[in-house]
Amino acid sequence: MTTATDIEVVDLAVTPLRELNQRLHDAKNGGPKSWKIVNPNGAHALAVGIDADLDVLIEGHTGYYTAGMNKHANVTIDGNAGVGVGENIMSGTIRITGNASQACAATGRGGLVVVEGDAAARCGISMKGVEIVVKGDIGHMSAFMAQSGTLVVCGDAGDALGDSIYETHIYVRGSVKGLGADCIEKELKDFHRAELGRLLEVAGADAKVDEFKRYGSARTLYNFNIDNAGAY
């Protein structure tokens, strides 16, 4: 019998993915709280749809959609993560010690995603409330149509940052290659300093609030205007 303090180790070289995910789902009804997954070997859809307060450590690189739609769990990927890591995350925390591929935390609605390395294109695309902290750089078209939530970038941002952005707050410490349609630099007010400071702290990022610039929506595309046709 396992108790709540034991660490449940699952070897994906032996255990089928389906069985692992099923067990993680069943953990909602009790059983081990701490999990260690070894030999992920780039598996797709790993640890998706968890709905319980678990600690999950994945030792190695993962494929697409790791920890997708996560609720409550704290998932750490000790390696690089493929496309759409933490897509549509609802709550809990996902930490990637390496780099994240495209569409990191896409459409995320809550919780926190921390990337220790770099994140590729479309980081935070269509985000809806998630908080994302990337300690390295992010790729082009990040925060495209980002609706709400916060994106913190300690390194540089690629082209077309925040294109067609709605109400998401973006903070970038380094350079921004280019801003997308309707995204502008905005004043860093006390509220934003507090928000940024809190996120740098929870993410364990070694950076100072005053080194960042804030970007957000100019709100000129919110209602259709024919004179903006070129921007749509």
Place this chain on the structure above:
Amino acid sequence: MTDFDPTGNNGTNWHPGLKESYIFDRNTIHEIRRAASQGIYDIRGFGAKRKLPHFDDLLFLGASMSRYPLEGYREKCSTDVVLGTRFAKKPIHLKIPITIAGMSFGALSGPAKEALGRGATMAGTSTTTGDGGMTEEERGHSEILVYQLLPSRYGMNPDDLRRADAIEVVVGQGAKPGGGGMLLGQKISDRVAEMRNLPKGIDQRSACRHPDWTGPDDLEIKIQELREITDWEKPIYIKIGASRPYYDTQLAVKSGADVIVLDGMQGGTAATQDVFIEHVGLPTLACIRQAVTALQEMGMHREVQLIVSGGIRNGADAAKALALGADAVSVGVAAMIALGDNDPAYADEYAKIGSAAGFYDDWHEGKDPTGISTQDPELAARFDPEQGGRRLNNYLKTMTLEVQTLARAAGKSNIHNLEPEDLVALTIESAAMAQVPLAGTDWIPGSTPGGF
């Protein structure tokens, strides 16, 4: 589009010598004038309004010397459909081959969504969410509810995925293959804004591409994720707008679909540019055989089920789609009309907003006098979801009876035994598109190599 003249002036002042241009007709002139004054394209609801080859261009042959008919009402003609037999642990059982298409909360009012659930449940079929997420009204009143995963992902969450009966990945819609959704500011009430996580009152342009996958190889992995999240219980549909149905069907099968929803260009919409509705996509009639051929070539016909939509109005349309190889059909606009949209009882109110019963398509404006395509609480309160549900049930039952009538006449004890051989075409175009012979001939245009 509000170009119907409610004063009835369509020709009142006409006299010989006033020659109307065929290409610059009154609608065209009206549209040029409207564009010149407003500086924005026409946005509207409903489906394509232009004349297109359609199911009316086909006829059933009926039984004769060599085909034995079934006795109407007495001999059994089964109508049930099972969807999701390929991979899902819990396939869906429908009593009738007609489903309710995805229509968003936001486009439709809460009570209208409830009525769709009530009517569909009474008739033994499914209803579908839409861009905007799942509401309690529709989950509570729909015994079988299909949950759409759209590019916008408004309201998307794993709890609703788990309480859905099937999941529909929307790649495209017939009204606008390649286009995203639109919901204009006037319909963004507090509730709609909250569900979609956007400020109130702004024009919402939902994305036209999914944020976290591109192309069929990615989609295959996305579907794997959805199956893993829901423990492989739910059938997964892929909805495509008709443009390249042969290839899209094969790619959808390859991506792991249990069910393919194929929406032709007559398919309805809540709000799309008129130029998109009328000028992009394939007519519904032209895409069924292509999709069925693709399935047959892969050995997947009836294994991956095909639902066809886009301009389905009655049992005859449904029966013809089934005969061409579909497993079921789906209705959008017709369901709204059954609920009461475009009701002549509201003639005065339609006139006040510059339209008329039977022509009203400005569903994006949120002023629908019937309370169906609106978020205005006063208008929405006019609509009685129980009565709407009963009307929808009546309509669906009537359609089913019509399908059975035609199937029995063709000697079929199961509506799925209808086949292309039961059909002929009235025009060369429809014969070519449906791949059935022109009536009175054995000529199927396009089927003879090297010939026409």
